[in-house]
Amino acid sequence: MINEFSRELPELKPNGRDREFKKYSDDIKARVLYEHLINNRTHRWLDINVLGITSGNTKGRDSANILYYLGMKADYRGLFGGQDIVDVISNLGNNHQDFKIAIELLNRNYELQRLEDVVGLDIESEEVEEGGLVEGGIKYRYVKSYERKLKNRLLAIKEHGVICKACNFDFKAVYGERGREYIEIHHIQQLSELSEPTEINPRTDLVPLCANCHRMIHRKKDEVLTINQLIEILEENKN
Template sequence: MSEEQNQQLQNKLHKDLIEAAKTAKSIGYNPTKFNQMIATEGGYKIAKKLIHSPTTSTGFEKLWELNRLDLSTEAVLLREEFRPLFTKEELEIAKTRLGEFGYEIEDISSALPPLKPSGREREFKGYEDHLKAKVIFEYLVNGLTHRELDERVLGLDMSKSKGLQSMNILHFLGMKADYKGIFKGEVLKEVISIFTEEGKDFDQSVRLLKLLDDDDLKNTINSDLEAEQVEEGHRLEGNIKYYYGKRYERDSDNRRLAIKKHGLNCYACGFNFEQVYGERGKDFIEVHHIKPLSTFKKAVEINPEKDLVPLCANCHRMVHRKKDKVLSIEELKEILLKQKE
């Protein structure tokens, strides 16, 4: 559901709540305070507030006495058309509250088609997580065909692959044809939110899609890189001067993917900057090339999972302290263990 559609649905809910209040007045209950609240904050916000209130409202009890709980906010928001506006938990609260007063609501089922996992994991395991995440997103939101996904996302010749690689990735997760374009026009965060609410069956998809939801981490990394460039004299009087090696080692996408894969704890000593420095250290860690950049004769493609590991500043410096003897992570770990003996 797009933002525009969401707003239209909120407007419809607002109008329906006002109509319910008018009907209530016509049968003997005038919800004056409720009308004032709606006029001030809007029907959607008031519905949210009432749902999260620990007790039933006076109006709810009055409508129960009049045998018209169908006019309650809980009953209105549980109408099929308004359910997308609320979380599964909120809908369950409304259903339970009505049920306790003898007003039954049909089962609240998922609006998404059931997943039908294929169990075939060869193709799924054959691609890096960030590529699988892009396949999922482009299929759900932009409605690309399997052949288009193979070509545009996986970089394959779709006339030869025939879309089988992307199809098998999606089918492993249980996403068949009824998921194609199901979230057309939606933003990534909304897709993740919906899948999260649906429960553990979507955990794998949520984990992958979160790899694309990295705005905060990207901003943090770019800020870190800029600070390092200034510190090392790579930015003088506003003119950016890049050194090939540094730029390559600190490519922000490679660093982001390495952090997403390996986490923010130092691979050698376990140090975590946020645990020690609080907010100042959030999302910070240095990233180390397992194979020294100085050994590269030409540009090569970096695999963030296999070629990069997170190291704290101390361990990173110790690894590189002697230019003719760069330590492996295992060698550094052995040094640390000996010092603890």
């Protein structure tokens, strides 16, 4: 294991093969790198749990080639086990080798983790307010609901940001640090209307709304407004 005071890192040996590296999003590659360097995950584990390769007899080839493109062979697995990601980034940045891409990916992973923590706390606060944190038979349902809300809110924020799409309300601009990165997420098609599990497209299915606009859209359960209908109402009632 490398500690924060050690700067000697294994020699990078990039293989020049970029097919798998170009195949996956930066968010996915960032998690592959994080899980491999810090959590000591094998290539096969990464293929299944990060890249989502569940068919066939995966041997971890895709994740291996992502890492090999960066030059990180077997001696990098678990090299920073248990270390804080900020210290890892600092260690790489102070090394004489070229870790520019790896640092960019780890910074991306750090931001994703931080945003996930923020959004998770927001959802927990909402559940407490609404009486959703209960014991007994409903607990499992809460856990699944929490996972869905967390995933969808993260996807929507990454795609659309945190400004209300109807009235342009910015929580941070009004509430300062307490409002940073807060927004509610509206499903354009109500979940209750879905007859079967459906993959959510954050670009077309989710919209960030402030609390006021979100409540107004859903105020009448038999007359849920579209975003455009709500915008028209706002325009009609401007002072």
